[in-house]
Amino acid sequence: MTIRQTRRARRTAAALACTATLALIAAGCAGTSGGGGGQGSTGTKAKPVTITFWHGWSAPNELAAINANISAFEKLHPNIKVKAVSNVTDDKINQALRAGGDNAPDVVSSFTTNNVGSFCNSHEWVDLNPLLKKSGIDKDKTFSKAMLDYTSYNGDQCSLPLLGDAYGLYYNTDEFKAAGITAPPKTWSQFEQDAVKLTKSEGAGYRQLGFMPLYHGYETTTEHYAAQYQPTWFTADGKSAIASSPAFADSLKEQKTLVDKLGGYQKLSKYRSSFGDEFSAKNPFETGQVAMAMDGEWRVSMIKADGSKVHYATAPLPVPDNQVSQYGIGYQTGTIAGIAATSHKQAAAWEFLKYLTTDTDALVSFANAISNVPSTYAALKSPKLEKNAQFQTFLNVAANPGSNTTPSEPNGDSFIVTYQNLGYAYESGKVSNLQAALKKTAGQIDSDLAQAR
Template identity: 50%
Template sequence: MPRWRIPTCASAALAAAGLLLSGCANPSVGSANDDPTKPVTLKFWHGWATPGEVKAVNDSIDRFEKLHPNIKVKATGNVSDETINQALRAGGDKAPDVVSSFTTNNVGQYCDSGMWANLDPFMKKTGLDKKKTFPKTLLDYTSYRGSQCALPLLADAYGMYYNKDAYKEAGIERPPRTMSEFKKVAEKLTVRSGKDSYKRVGFMPNFRFYQNSPDRLFAQWGPQYFDAKGDARLADEPKTYKFFKTADQLADAQGGYDDLERFRLTFGDEMSSQNAFLTGKVAMHLDGEWRGLMLDDAKAKFDWGVAPLPVPDDQADTYGRGFITGTVAGIAHSSKHQNAAWELVRFLTADTDQVVKFANAIHNVPSTFAALKSPKLDADPTFRTFFDILRNKHSKALPPSVNGGAYVVSLQDFSYSVEAGRVGDLRKGLKKLDDQIDADTLQSKS
């Protein structure tokens, strides 16, 4: 189960504890003066909820407690970012010591607000070299303006699943590597059914389709969302125009947005047995590493493979890149046991054996250089394709912002209008989008 699908509702236990507060309170001040060798109980809040994932988390805690018998960890799962943030604003003894989040978009808020402690002093004190431990892309999305307030706790990489049987039927020898190849292959794989419907499309480019959020596709161009001052610059980014043009061309090559959108509305739920890729309605599909395990569990009736998503023709040397995101972990600013909390964070994020076991257990991409090279990792070649995407120096994550993921939602809404042909002047529309993002950023600072 991909982690972004975890429910965002708070548990009844947290509500009963009086931690679902509205507005901002005066948080208690934490402390890094504790002795991590003394007996202590840490509260760890995380978002994993399915039985297999919760078991993997609890197994991780058991391993940690064996190494640190003086530290007990009380874990609470299925906790949303909203609940964590409310608890950290309130502070007090009921707030967590260690926190994790599936939403890298919010790291800018965590760091800028100081709700998550800067981890650089802890790394310096214990000799952890973050640049030698974690890939740069992961460090980028766990920090903001010099504050490393989080560390990566497994990653998600996005690639392209493709139907090998459909390729063979269409006489296609290998996955496309550039966008021009992508359009040709998508058109060749598309099979019509009547005048305005399909038996199968090569690639569904519409942004509302499953994982096709525009920011994930846009990553193949390597865009710069913000300037040095933090102001949105999508209207001044030449790659933005190339991205929308390519998306439009992909749609046109397969019959146009309207026909594709009607076909998309016939698809089953993404996480069900009626998934459009699983049922053969889509031959190429953008998705994360978890999909392979789900295809195996569903006993897909066709042969399938994984490759990186194609890149723009003028950036052919970046082929192998992809969109990167993942879970992050940090220390609550209000914790009075920050040195002990650091021991848990360091174990979960940087202990090679732990990272490998956790990655294998929940089928996510390991987040350290050492774990990526471990012979104990799942040897499935389709799974390992995502390791290469993560390691690719051109792979991109969304840049942190103090407005959290608001700018991503704004981009999504704008992109829906663009693909439907409701934006007459793209540059003018992008200028308004930049203004909206900047206004949201300013409001988040007030």
């Protein structure tokens, strides 16, 4: 797919080369330090420049969408060719940017905001503030505050939001009807009851499971559960608050309750090993293996693209029984994109990044194609933005002031991984004293942070 499109783009590029839109290139060129990469300053003989773009998308509909965006960009900027590399992880970004060299990317993106602290703090990704200013973009009027927060670290705007993600509940409406459930659960105790009602055992396994609570059950991760409890990850003086903020103990206990009520760790673990790939038509919610799922907004378009026959609706995820007024919140994150400090083609890279993150048409068509939450005010207001009731749930979650995300730390997502490990141990019954384990985990996070400084 990628190859075909690049080839087509190349032909187009050749055809348009003479009538290049010089103004844009020149503007890009004037922009930054070290830039250029062969773009002549006069522009009369602008040499084509190829930039490498690393992204994490891999599902067919997502690849089609991002490649369509790239083609559109290449049409606008015939002198810039974009070589896209898909399915790239943060580890690889970190490694390649440290090494530099020809294979390193120019424009980079990541699916999570977890590593923003590390990307900014290490200056692996360049500060975009001067570039935004030069291009006359007022970031506060362009992007929502929550998104600007999670794309920057200590005032260093080293990345920009490229569509956002919000988490909610998907539920199978046929199964709800069959089980006599009239409305999606608002509290965790209602959720427990519904999950049990929707579970049909069969022998030593399940014919259908109400909900897969295990932390390895795709999106049911520790931090997504915790978000429903509005956690405080770090104290004001930068120490881990995992042992002091009740959100963590409460969410861990709630998940353990679900595990126990739905059949226990062993049985669930075995059932989980029969699930198909998360990002394929074999996703357990799409196949009906589970009746409820904690998932991101992208599932709406995936269900459509995969031709799944499941009838479903969406709702915010439940909240603790004593915080019903907070119902409507959820975990929030987003794809972020930035420019590698090692890139020698920063002008062209900025053109591309600017297009991806601020061009309203590009954002809207991309958001429509992969049903992600648009990341600029203009795109959110665009009449071209397709809306439907299921997707609207996630737009609401994203707009809810109580929705939250994991903070940025200089050693990236290390603290989340450490907390996840506690979750794995706890769900499998390996932890007898939870409070002591939380204290130990908090101490671990603190010493890892100290080591990274």
